[in-house]
Amino acid sequence: MAEGQCVRRAALLSRRAAGHLTGRTAPGNRPVPPLRTAGREKHSRNGSSTVNSWRQVLAALANEKLRIVFAELVLEDARRRGVVVPGPKRTKALDQLAAAGLAVREDGWSPNPSIFRVLLEASGGTGRREGIERFLVAGRIDQYPANKRQRHELLGWIAGEAFTPGEELSEKEVNERLGRFTSDHVTLRRYLVDAELLERTRAGSVYSPVTDGSGER
Numbered sequence: 001m002a003e004g005q006c007v008r009r010a011a012l013l014s015r016r017a018a019g020h021l022t023g024r025t026a027p028g029n030r031p032v033p034p035l036r037t038a039g040r041e042k043h044s045r046n047g048s049s050t051v052n053s054w055r056q057v058l059a060a061l062a063n064e065k066l067r068i069v070f071a072e073l074v075l076e077d078a079r080r081r082g083v084v085v086p087g088p089k090r091t092k093a094l095d096q097l098a099a100a101g102l103a104v105r106e107d108g109w110s111p112n113p114s115i116f117r118v119l120l121e122a123s124g125g126t127g128r129r130e131g132i133e134r135f136l137v138a139g140r141i142d143q144y145p146a147n148k149r150q151r152h153e154l155l156g157w158i159a160g161e162a163f164t165p166g167e168e169l170s171e172k173e174v175n176e177r178l179g180r181f182t183s184d185h186v187t188l189r190r191y192l193v194d195a196e197l198l199e200r201t202r203a204g205s206v207y208s209p210v211t212d213g214s215g216e217r
Contacts, residue, residue, distance in 0.1 A: 055120065056138050056139075057138075058116050058119055058120045059116075059120060059137055059138050060137060060138040061113075061116040062113070062116040062117040062120055062137075063137045063138075063142060064113065066137065066138065066140075067113060067116075069183075094109055100115075101115045102115055131153070132150075132153055132154045132157050135150075135154055139180075139181070140180075140181055140182060141154075141158075141181050141182045141188070144191070151191075151195075152195055155191055155192055155195045155197055156195075156197060158178075158181050158188070158192070159192060159197040159198060159209055161180075161181075162177040162178060162180065162181070163177065163198070163209040164209070165209055165211045166208070166209075166211070167208065167209070168206050168207070168208045169206070169207050169208070170205065170206065170207075171189075171204070171205065171207065173207075174189055174198070174207045175189065178192075189207075196210055197209065197210055198210060
């Protein structure tokens, strides 16, 4: 299949899949009910709605670094459980992935990671992002702003999410909190200290969020 045909086919499959998720339709298809959660709207532990959680999944998979780490986790889990896909089943699985727009066959098989971004755009999930959202993917740091004011805004949001005024934490506890936002918690911790949003004792063994006299950051 020519490259152009593969791209067009992937785009068509993406629009159809997006129609299934959002209730929209691709030309020639009957309307599909939008994706719903079971029962009433569910909420995560932090109180945010999970109705749009599929958009968060697509956004995460559209990010190359997150996608690679997820693939590594899947392979590691398969090796641990001794799961192997034999030849005939592998061929069938590749055909199914191609039909879903996740793989293309040219001079061999290759993934089609653009499918996630196309789906997200077709679902209306990639509108222009504002503020710190421009630097986050699925609630984790995608990149640090070059602009100092924007970087401080991002770091301030993270400090507010990760820490409670007045608490004292060990370095391990700080790293665990910051792990929610990045795999490089060392760099993030240093940025927070440099921005005077997090302070440590002279020995460096205890950390505490910086507050002003009113108890606000």
